[in-house]
Structures are given as structure tokens and as C-alpha cells.
Amino acid sequence: MQSNDELKAGLPIIDIGGLADADPAAQRRVADHLRAVCERHGFFYVVNHGVPAELIGAAFARAEAFFDQHDAAKLALDKRLSACNRGYEPLRAQTLEAGAPPDLKEGFYLGEDVPADDPRVLAGRFNTGPNQWPDEAAQPGLAGFRDTMQAYFAAAYALATRITRGLALSLDLPAAAFDDYLDGASATLRLLHYPPQPPNPAPGEKGCGAHTDFGGITLLLQDDSGGLQVRDPASGDWIDAPPVPGSYVVNLGDLFARWTNDRYRSTLHRVINRSGRERHSIPFFFTGNPDYLVRCLPTCLAAGAEPRYAPVTVEQHLRECYERTYG
Numbered sequence: 001m002q003s004n005d006e007l008k009a010g011l012p013i014i015d016i017g018g019l020a021d022a023d024p025a026a027q028r029r030v031a032d033h034l035r036a037v038c039e040r041h042g043f044f045y046v047v048n049h050g051v052p053a054e055l056i057g058a059a060f061a062r063a064e065a066f067f068d069q070h071d072a073a074k075l076a077l078d079k080r081l082s083a084c085n086r087g088y089e090p091l092r093a094q095t096l097e098a099g100a101p102p103d104l105k106e107g108f109y110l111g112e113d114v115p116a117d118d119p120r121v122l123a124g125r126f127n128t129g130p131n132q133w134p135d136e137a138a139q140p141g142l143a144g145f146r147d148t149m150q151a152y153f154a155a156a157y158a159l160a161t162r163i164t165r166g167l168a169l170s171l172d173l174p175a176a177a178f179d180d181y182l183d184g185a186s187a188t189l190r191l192l193h194y195p196p197q198p199p200n201p202a203p204g205e206k207g208c209g210a211h212t213d214f215g216g217i218t219l220l221l222q223d224d225s226g227g228l229q230v231r232d233p234a235s236g237d238w239i240d241a242p243p244v245p246g247s248y249v250v251n252l253g254d255l256f257a258r259w260t261n262d263r264y265r266s267t268l269h270r271v272i273n274r275s276g277r278e279r280h281s282i283p284f285f286f287t288g289n290p291d292y293l294v295r296c297l298p299t300c301l302a303a304g305a306e307p308r309y310a311p312v313t314v315e316q317h318l319r320e321c322y323e324r325t326y327g
């Protein structure tokens with residue numbers, strides 16, 4: 001368990017190389033570290049994650065080129081044209097913090113590219129369908145956008161799967177305990193662009209209002225601007241989560257808190273871009289198989305205690321979260 005001083009100095013950095021090690025003792029060491037951090041606040045950096053730096057650099061470069069386009073090109077891919085939450089979201093379209101002004105960010109959402117005639121799409125499965133892709137010929141920096149994003153999505157998906165297995169171990173469950181949740185898991189890649197915080201912001205105006213994430217785990221890439229803050233559940237203080245080269249910031253979402261009966265935390269976080277520059281970030285939200293029934297895990301309930309939450313499918317949980325923040 002971390003001390004308060006360690007927490008004030010920043011979020012912990014976990015070397016997750018051991019999760020890819022065949023030696024169970026190496027996996028166990030990472031799992032022990034994960035447990036301590038997830039019981040405390042569920043926010044940590046990971047290093048030794050195995051995603052190539054060149055792929056991450058290529059994804060950032062294409063994301064920047066995407067946002068550099070004229071509004072008309074971006075709005076041609078408006079997320080409202082998609083039945084499955086894919087595409088462009090203009091500045092101030094989302095309000096993540098209830099009661100605060102809308103977020104000073106624009107975004108682009110993509111996921112597994114599922115053709116419109118796929119049985120899952122025809123059955124109306126949540127968040128499942130075709131992506132909207134930009135015209136790569138429209139801007140030199142956009143060449144390779146689709147291939148790059150698909151390669152990055154696959155790499156992030158594999159990493160999220162590995163970390164989720166590590167979380168099973170951390171909860172004293174077999175590594176395979178979450179296989180039904182991982183099988184056919186849905187995930188969303190989100191490219192974000194934050195203009196600099198204006199000199200005279202409206203009261204409470206931020207890049208991204210205080211919120212918890214909805215799903216299982218989030219893998220966040222941020223550029224070197226800074227601005228991400230995490231609320232320490234014990235003290236209520238906002239802790240800076242500055243960029244750490246070569247790392248991801250990983251956090252647990254509400255689904256994980258619910259699954260673990262709040263033994264593991266889904267913690268509030270926000271972004272205020274005070275760098276004076278454009279900020280870019282790339283969160284990857286891993287949500288799990290939409291049909292999976294999330295019910296209190298056996299190692300998260302004291303003898304004789306009742307679970308705090310009723311069982312819910314992943315899909316139902318996510319629908320409720322989206323309705324809350326988009327109205």
C-alpha cells in the first residue's frame with residue numbers, strides 16, 4: 001500500500017513487463033502492485049507495455065492532421081450521422097461534469113470496423129458498426145490514417161486484454177476468470193484535441209470536466225502538454241498526472257468498480273489545458289463483451305454481506321452512462 005507522501009508525489013508507475021512473463025511469480029508480483037493501487041484510487045502509469053513507440057507516434061501525427069482539417073471536412077464525419085457512436089464530435093459537444101459548461105475539446109471516435117450487414121449490426125448491438133473514415137487524400141498528413149488507427153487499436157486491445165487478466169490475478173481469481181468478458185469485447189478509441197484554456201474562461205470551464213470513465217479500463221496516451229488531474233479519494237485533492245515519456249496512464253472505470261463491489265476504485269479526473277498550446281490525447285476505452293453480465297465478484301464480498309449493486313449487462317450499464325452525459 002502506498003503512503004500519502006508517495007501519492008502526493010504523483011501516481012505510481014507500474015512495470016507490467018511481468019504480465020507477459022511465463023513465470024507465474026513474475027505475474028503475481030505485478031498483480032500485487034495492481035491490487036494495492038486499485039484499492040486506493042485505480043489510477044496508475046504503466047511502463048514496459050510493449051506497444052511500439054513508432055506506432056504511438058504515428059497515431060498522434062495522424063490525429064493532429066485530422067484535427068487540422070477545415071470544419072467542413074470534420075463535420076462531414078459527424079458522430080450524429082452514425083448509429084454506433086463513430087465519427088467526429090465538435091468542440092463543446094459533451095458535458096462530462098454535470099452543472100459545468102460544455103467541454104473545451106473536440107474528438108473523433110472509432111472502434112472495430114464492423115460492416116453494416118454484419119449480423120451484430122443488424123441486431124442493433126450497442127456501439128457496433130462501421131467507422132467513418134476521413135479522406136486521406138485531402139491533407140498530406142492524413143495519409144495512412146486508417147491503417148495506423150487500425151494497427152493502434154489492435155495493439156491497445158491486446159494490451160487492455162493483458163492488463164485485465166492481470167486484474168483477475170490481483171483479485172485472487174484465476175487469470176482466465178474474465179475470459180467470457182474478454183471474448184468479443186467492445187472498445188472505443190478516441191482522439192482528442194484541446195485548444196489552450198482561454199484567458200478568461202467561463203466559470204468552471206475546462207478541457208474535460210470532472211468525470212469517471214464508464215467502462216472496464218482506460219489506456220490513455222497524452223502528449224507533453226500536461227493538464228490531466230486525478231482526485232485523490234482520501235483527501236479530495238486534485239493530483240497532477242503529468243506526462244511520463246513511454247508510459248500509459250491506466251484507470252479503472254465505473255464498470256470495474258461495480259464488478260468489484262467498490263473494492264476497486266473508479267476515480268474522478270479532469271483536464272485543464274494551461275500549457276498555452278494545443279493538447280492532444282488518445283484514450284482507449286475497453287468495455288468488454290456487451291452481453292456479459294456484471295455481478296459482484298466472489299472475492300469482493302465479505303461473508304454474509306450483500307452486493308451493493310444489482311447485476312447488469314455491460315451494454316445496459318454503458319447505455320445508462322451515455323444517456324447521462326449526452327442528455
Ligand SMILES: O=C(O)CCC(=O)C(=O)O
Nearest residue numbers: 192208222228271281283
Ligand atoms: O485527455 C485526457 O487526458 C483525458 C481524457 C479523458 O479522461 C476521457 O476521455 O475520458
Ligand SMILES: [Fe+2]
Nearest residue numbers: 211212213269
Ligand atoms: Fe476519462
